[in-house]
Amino acid sequence: MIEAFVWSDRFATGIESVDTQHQQLVQLVNQVGDLMIKGEKVSETELQALFKQLADYARFHFTDEERVMAEGGIEPQFIAEHREIHRRFTEQVVTMWQSRATMAHPAETLHGFLSSWLTFHILGEDQAMARELSRIATGVPPSESHHTYRGERSSSALLQALQTLYGVLSQQNRDLVETNLQLESRVESRNHELQKAYAALAADHRELTELLSKVDQAQSQLLQSEKMASIGQLAAGVAHEINNPIGFVTSNLSTLSRYVLDLLRVIDAAADSPTAQAVATEVDLPFLREDLTALLAESSDGLERVRKIVANLKDFSHVDEAEWQSADLIAGLESTVNVVWHELKYKVEIVRELHPLPVVRCIPAQINQVFMNLLVNAAQAIPERGIITLRSGLEHSNAWIEIADTGKGMSEDTRRRMFEPFFTTKPVGQGTGLGMSLAYDIIKKHGGSFDVSSTLGLGTTIRVWLPVGGPANLSENAAANPD
Amino acid sequence: MNRILIVDDEPAVLSALRRLMKSLPCRYGKLEYTLEVETFDSPTAALARAREVDFDLVLTDYRMPEMDGIAFLREFRAIHPDAARIVLSGFADLNDVTRAITEVDTSRFLPKPWNDGLLMATIAEALTFRTLQQAAKEKQ
Structure with a gap:
């Protein structure tokens, strides 16, 4: 106190x-x-x-x-x-x-x-x-x-001693201030060093995060393409297995038709017999005769559809053709349309404005993958009913395929970000956000490009350009280069 | 009468083919062939039978558990070099087809599912070609 x-x-x-x-x-x-x-x-x-x-x-x-x-x-x-x-x-x-x-x-x-x-x-x-x-x-x-x-004797000694004491105190104080100042400047310089170290650390961290996200992206793309490859293999294996039963059922059905014709001849020959007439009335022979034809025709029709689906699946997966080759882009587009038909058929009318194209040097399975992503996105952009127009053309030595939808279109922001990995406008869990980024990578690898035009509420048109002769540096790309 | 050997690991395919060959004519132009068909779901059993009797034509599946169509045809050719050879397969890539043609001189490679008429025509054609080849050989 x-x-x-x-x-x-x-x-x-x-x-x-x-x-x-x-x-x-x-x-x-x-x-x-x-x-x-x-x-x-x-x-x-x-x-x-x-x-x-x-x-x-x-x-x-x-x-x-x-x-x-x-x-x-x-x-x-x-x-x-x-x-x-x-x-x-x-x-x-x-x-x-x-x-x-x-x-x-x-x-x-x-x-x-x-x-x-x-x-x-x-x-x-x-x-x-x-x-x-x-x-x-x-x-x-x-x-x-x-x-x-x-x-004055009485007080002089005491006062003088005190004056000296003040002098000492004040000197000590001066020293203290100086030490303090030195300390402050040392702390400041340490602080400065620390700040520099922190900045370097932050830069390192940023770089690492960036690298990590690149690794993530590469891994997801790898996963996605591996997934597609195994789906392709699975499809081919399934196609093989299905082709056996389709083969014998189809053949049996034709044989059955011939048997039936023979049997009908037998029935006709016995038409006069009263017993035969009684049975014929009982089973409603005229109806059976009429319906047999329809039944056999419908069954063959169904089988033919199964055969087509399997054939398209095989074409689409192209597991046997995962290499550079000269391919018909329009045929690829058509087989892809067939594969994703289940996604399209209830709400989409397909309009074709296709002009024949020369064969294009490409990896057909990958180009089909791009078509599939574009078609599925186009269909999903259409809320109820709409039209998807398929166009093709050739300018100089560049072929293009265009897929235009009358869907809800994209905002400027979405259009700008549509090729970003993990960017999706679909609800959580419904889109990986990888489809378009994978498509972008595939087309880039083929030396091609995308033209995108979109109007909110009117629809989106995406044109894929591919050099007919394949990318200029094909030999490099042909090697299993993941980039 | 032409003797035909059919090999496929799927018995239903064999039945269908047997029915088909019984109920559809096998014609090439004006030539019509009567076929006597033997079927096997095992290539090994088929080879055993081939060692016992003659065949004019062999029709085989490509992918089978015991041995593939090419291996089977190679052994079969050693037994009956003059028989016509046809492969009928549900899945084959270009490699398989190339092997079938270059390694065992297969005359036709047909896909599954097959078209009945086309299959019969192919058989008739192969039989005709074989007859002509044999006639040429005899002349020499």
Whole structure:
């Protein structure tokens, strides 16, 4: 706890202005002490303001006191000495104020210094100054009037020792401030280094994240193409298995038709028999005869459809043809339409504006994969019923296939991002967001490109361009290059 | 009367083919062939039978568990070099077809499912070609 700095009559110099100012200083010092003891609850600005007030008032008082000394006739050299004491005080206070952060008890220390200094200064130098002034006033010449407190045995030793102590304290304070400043600059330079290291780390992290996302993307594409390859293999295997039963059922059905014709001839031959007539009526022979033809025709029709689906599946998967070859893009497009027909048939009418194309150097299974993704997206863009128009054409040595839908179209943002991996407008879990990015990669590998035009509410048209002769660097691409 | 050997690991295919050959004529131009068909669902059993009797034509599946169509035809050819050889397969890539033609001199490679009329015509054609080849051989 800070002891209040109490004014005592012993401080009085007998000079009214000086005494008033001393009292005011004592009051201000007490205010500083009170504020500082509250610690963090006092705002820094509040404290600073009070401290400034004290400093300003001290400066005013020192100036005033020095004026009084000069007017009283004290010799300039003694005034200068006194002023020097004032100046050192100011300097020490400023130093202490600056180093208050390093002090264990800044409030006590600062308040203690201020009150002690004022006590000893007023009791010492100021009292001596007052006596000197009164001597000059009584007619003693100024040169003989100077009489420091040093001459007064009772207090001089003590006061001098204290002055020295203040000097040591103030030197220590200066050192502390310097150390503090050095420390601050070291901390700052460390901080700077840390910040640089952090920035480097952040850059590394960013790079790593980017790499990781690339790996992710490559892995997903690999997975997707592996999936397609195994689907192709599965399709081919299934096709093989199905072709056996289709083969014998189809053949049997034709044989059955011939058997039936023979049997009908037998029935006709026996038509006269009364028993035969009775049975014929019982089983409704005319209906059977009529329906047999329809039944056999419908069955062969169904089988023919199964045969076509399997044939398309085989064409589409092209497991035996996963290499560069000259292929008919339109045939590929048609077989792909057949494979995804189940996705299209209830809401889509297909319009064909196809112009014959020369064979194109490509990997047909992959191009079909692109067609499939485009067709499925086109169908999904159509909410209820719509038209998908298939067009083809040739410009110079570039063939193009166009798939246009009358669906809901894409926003500018969607159009810009449609080839991004994992970008999807479908509900979570319904689209991988990989279809178009895979298509993009395939077409890029083929040296081709996409033209996309889309209007919200009207539909989307996507044109796939492929160089007829295949990509320029075919030999590089032909190697199993995943890029 | 022409003797035909048919091999396929699927018995239903064999039945269908047997019915077909019994109920459809086998014609090439004005020539009409009467076929006597023997069927086997095992290539090994078919080869055993081939060692016992003559065949004018062999029709085999390509993918079978014991041995594939090419391996079967290679052995069969050693027994009956002059018989016509036809492969009937549900799945074959270009490699398989090439092997069938270059390795065992197969005259036809037909896909499954087959077309009845086309199959009969192919058999008739192969038989005619074989007759002509044999006639040429005898003249030499």
